[in-house]
Amino acid sequence: MNTLNDYQLLTKQALALIENESDLIANLSNLSALLNMNLDKINWVGFYLLKDQQLILGPFQGNVACVRIDLDKGVCGKAFSSNTTQRIADVHDFPGHIACDAASQSEIVVPINVNGKTVAVLDIDSPITERFNEVDEQGLNYFVEQLQSQLGF
Template sequence: MSESIVIIEGTKEEKYESLLPQISAIISGEADMIANMANISSALKEQFNWWWVGFYIVRRNQLVLGPFQGPIACTRIAPGRGVCGTAWLEDRVMIVEDVNQFPGHIACSSASKSEIVLPLHFNGKVIGVLDVDSEYLSHFDTTDQQYLEKLLKALEQNFTDEL
């Protein structure tokens, strides 16, 4: 397993194309999903320098903070609450151009301006979400969605047991 990644300059697509195989190599064969989530969060933060990137894990019908990189975050989120709770409850990707315009947005950090949240699955059910925040408006798009979905598929393939 590699203990570092190569950070490149370039277009968003070039950055993802460089990073995804590196992340796949890091998580390949690693059974501990918390460790994998931690390394994924770190790699994404290093390459893209997003404001916040990390995971929330479903525990007893709420999202609980998992591995992340960035400032202090909300610890628990109820189903349907905020962008993360909505993505979890509705099992869909949420791209929010301006979090202040999202009804019920949870302001864990006032510096966060836009967000993308993607559900994480195991055996056909949502067991968590990947949450990425930016300090810039309209920072995320379908390109991010496409590549982050590929990343989550690679992570999901390593699941041997629910978290």
């Protein structure tokens, strides 16, 4: 994805993919596959869902991953607890980074909100540093904003 227009097109595809499906797991599974097919230079994309005051691994594409993340730990926990997108150029410079996959070098995590409450995060990792830029951040924020109320939470 090079432009915001690319992300807008991807978002339209995603909305069409989930428009007649109300099952959360089915929708997140297809969205992780769609993102994996369309984003270059990534090695993991998926979702962590709030359950029992922890982030629990949801549908994803990539290598095996951490199953549980405390709400105050790592990039995912920071994005969730602060309800802000975290774009990390080099995960080794992030205090408290959780190394689920040693190959990951950069990361972006976008919180997902339903009815004003954070319920999950979209997490994307890359094997290169500084993979994610401002266009990616704006595009992924748009992607999540447009989809979050229709995912089936």
